[in-house]
Amino acid sequence: MKLLPFEKPxxxxxxxxxxxxxxxxxxxxxxxxxxxxxxxRAEQVRKEIYTNLTPNQIVQVARHPHRPDTDSLIRLIFxxxxxLHGDRLFGDDPAIVGGIATLGQFxxxxxxxxxxxxxxENIRRNFGMPNPEGYRKALRLMQMAxxxxxxxxxxxxxxxxxxxxEAEERGQAEAIARNLREMAGFTVxxxxxxIGEGGSGxxxxxxxxxxxxxxxxxxxxxxxxxxxxxxxxRDAKKSDIAADAMKITxxxxxxxxxxxxxxxxxxxxxxxxxxxxxxxxxxxxxAELCKFKDxxxxxxxxxxxxxxxxxxxxxxxxx
Amino acid sequence: MSIIxxxxxxxxxxxxxxxxxxxxxxxxxxxxxxxxxxxKDLESNQKVCPKCGFHFxxxxxxxxxxxxxxxxxxxxxxxxxxxxxxxxxxxxxYTDRIRKAQSKSGKNxxxxxxxxxxxxxxxxxxxxxxxxxxxxxxxxxxxxITRTIERSVEDFKPVVVFTSxxxxxxxxxxxxxxxxxxxxxxxxxxxxxxxPYISVLCDPTTGGTSASFAILGDINIAEPGALIxxxxxxxxxxxxxxxxPKGFQRSEFLLAHGMVDMVTDRRELRHTLSTLLTTLSIxxxxxx
Ligand SMILES: [Zn+2]
Numbered sequence: 001m002k003l004l005p006f007e008k009p010x011x012x013x014x015x016x017x018x019x020x021x022x023x024x025x026x027x028x029x030x031x032x033x034x035x036x037x038x039x040x041r042a043e044q045v046r047k048e049i050y051t052n053l054t055p056n057q058i059v060q061v062a063r064h065p066h067r068p069d070t071d072s073l074i075r076l077i078f079x080x081x082x083x084l085h086g087d088r089l090f091g092d093d094p095a096i097v098g099g100i101a102t103l104g105q106f107x108x109x110x111x112x113x114x115x116x117x118x119x120x121e122n123i124r125r126n127f128g129m130p131n132p133e134g135y136r137k138a139l140r141l142m143q144m145a146x147x148x149x150x151x152x153x154x155x156x157x158x159x160x161x162x163x164x165x166e167a168e169e170r171g172q173a174e175a176i177a178r179n180l181r182e183m184a185g186f187t188v189x190x191x192x193x194x195i196g197e198g199g200s201g202x203x204x205x206x207x208x209x210x211x212x213x214x215x216x217x218x219x220x221x222x223x224x225x226x227x228x229x230x231x232x233x234r235d236a237k238k239s240d241i242a243a244d245a246m247k248i249t250x251x252x253x254x255x256x257x258x259x260x261x262x263x264x265x266x267x268x269x270x271x272x273x274x275x276x277x278x279x280x281x282x283x284x285x286x287a288e289l290c291k292f293k294d295x296x297x298x299x300x301x302x303x304x305x306x307x308x309x310x311x312x313x314x315x316x317x318x319x
Numbered sequence: 320m321s322i323i324x325x326x327x328x329x330x331x332x333x334x335x336x337x338x339x340x341x342x343x344x345x346x347x348x349x350x351x352x353x354x355x356x357x358x359k360d361l362e363s364n365q366k367v368c369p370k371c372g373f374h375f376x377x378x379x380x381x382x383x384x385x386x387x388x389x390x391x392x393x394x395x396x397x398x399x400x401x402x403x404x405x406x407x408x409x410x411x412x413y414t415d416r417i418r419k420a421q422s423k424s425g426k427n428x429x430x431x432x433x434x435x436x437x438x439x440x441x442x443x444x445x446x447x448x449x450x451x452x453x454x455x456x457x458x459x460x461x462x463x464i465t466r467t468i469e470r471s472v473e474d475f476k477p478v479v480v481f482t483s484x485x486x487x488x489x490x491x492x493x494x495x496x497x498x499x500x501x502x503x504x505x506x507x508x509x510x511x512x513x514x515p516y517i518s519v520l521c522d523p524t525t526g527g528t529s530a531s532f533a534i535l536g537d538i539n540i541a542e543p544g545a546l547i548x549x550x551x552x553x554x555x556x557x558x559x560x561x562x563x564p565k566g567f568q569r570s571e572f573l574l575a576h577g578m579v580d581m582v583t584d585r586r587e588l589r590h591t592l593s594t595l596l597t598t599l600s601i602x603x604x605x606x607x
Contacts, residue, residue, distance in 0.1 A: 161530075161549065161550075163550030163551075163555045165567070167550070169576050170576070171534075171576065171578050172530070172549040173529040173547075173549035173578075174530075174534045176531075176549070177529075177531050177534045177535050180500050180504070181503040181504070181506050181507045181535055184500070184503060184507040185507040200487075200496060200527075201499060201531075201549070204497075204499060207500075208504070221496075222493055223487070227554075233409050234410070245408065245409065246407075247493065248493065253493060258493055258497060304504075308501045311461075311498070311500075312462050313402055313404040313491070314400060314402055314457075314458040314462055315399065315402050316399050318398055
């Protein structure tokens with residue numbers, strides 16, 4: 001598993017463990033006592049590192065190449081899943097995966113941004129950066145969900161919508177904007193999870209939800225820390241300061257009233273145990289869908305409207 | 320050095336008029352064709368270059384004067400102001416940036432909203448101001464746009480919004496992003512009430528503003544030559560590592576790609592809006 005730069009002290013301990021193991025096999029000597037001791041030390045170091053992550057380090061965890069992806073999570077969480085393709089207008093965008101699924105008594109439409117775990121898959125998925133047809137596929141599936149009374153589950157994990165010539169020609173802005181407006185009108189519940197990177201409008205384009213959860217080491221921001229640093233701080237290398245200033249971590253997003261809850265991750269990040277993470281998400285989905293079962297269509301829509309209507313901090317002497 | 324040389328030396332600005340600090344502030348150089356223009360001539364021509372038709376960026380006050388019936392504009396929500404709730408600090412604090420922009424503009428934030436009439440037809444309107452922190456959308460812009468739309472949900476007057484904005488206001492972090500959803504959600508309610516919404520996209524309309532209420536008009540009108548995009552040209556050039564073709568992401572490009580209904584000269588706008596709104600509005604008794 002790829003270690004992140006700030007995990008360097010761990011790398012040294014892991015190296016030592018590997019050396020001792022090799023030595024113990026080759027020399028046929030029992031070093032299990034020593035190995036155990038260093039393993040214990042490593043676990044302690046890992047705990048120390050992960051209880052004090054800076055926002056910029058959390059960004060690195062959120063972007064870890066082995067972090068659980070949407071497609072894998074869907075298959076771990078749901079009993080059945082049938083992937084559906086295409087926006088019926090232009091094409092099928094591999095950067096967004098979606099389809100119909102079941103979970104116990106619930107029938108849902110589920111979708112999310114799709115990243116890869118290696119270069120080849122990442123190129124195929126465009127690093128999780130959708131083109132307009134991705135958002136239009138998402139909209140088509142959500143409209144179908146609304147028609148057939150199926151709750152909508154979305155997984156957010158994108159650096160942002162793709163900034164390319166063709167994306168602009170085909171109306172990236174329009175595709176996202178339309179989703180924002182249409183999602184506000186659906187009468188089925190929408191529950192969203194930021195599982196990795198919540199990158200700007202490209203994230204929000206499938207994120208106008210009744211309830212929003214952040215994974216513990218996920219981030220959600222209006223612009224990437226690098227982008228913010230290069231525009232406001234005039235130095236892309238100051239992304240650590242920008243990450244801190246923008247308040248992008250799960251606890252901050254909850255504190256600002258944007259997210260409703262946090263899904264805990266195993267020590268060291270979600271990439272260490274996909275199964276545990278998927279179980280926590282599954283429980284959250286079930287709990288949320290049970291809550292919405294008793295609400296009327298109008299109540300579901302009003303709850304979502306009220307949530308977003310209240311977002312904003314300003315001075316109003318009139319109130 | 321002649322005046323022409325002096326102008327030639329001055330750096331090309333991005334659309335705001337260049338002023339000369341000598342005799343009476345009466346000369347302006349056209350950003351597009353470099354013609355030296357009489358300030359007075361430019362103003363009597365709605366800040367459109369009489370020679371080449373270049374549309375200068377204008378203030379909300381000018382917009383109100385050019386578009387609405389004389390003295391019909393009544394400002395609403397002018398008392399709402401921004402707050403530095405993240406205590407954001409880049410090269411300077413957001414608090415200082417707000418204070419500077421406010422004292423320079425005499426306005427609280429980057430949008431002016433209210434009610435007015437166009438050829439006798441009442442509308443609710445909002446006009447963005449690029450001169451205030453790049454027209455960036457933070458909580459105040461989001462709230463005022465939303466209130467404008469909600470007024471129309473109640474009184475059925477059509478909504479006309481003039482956009483000019485670099486996108487979300489980074490100093491308000493995630494909250495600025497959420498204004499995209501908030502304003503778009505209000506438009507969903509407006510559509511449900513069958514009240515028309517016309518968006519007039521002015522230079523520039525990019526980022527979060529373009530990807531929310533700006534592009535969601537029942538009718539989208541663009542001013543000539545306006546930059547309208549989701550991703551900025553610089554970001555795209557960095558991503559694809561090639562130069563962009565001339566005219567890319569300008570109004571005429573958007574018209575050709577089906578994103579706006581028309582590109583309309585500022586001097587025709589009042590007439591166009593009046594015709595469109597009269598035709599589009601469902602005849603009904605006003606609420607109350
Ligand atoms: Zn000119």
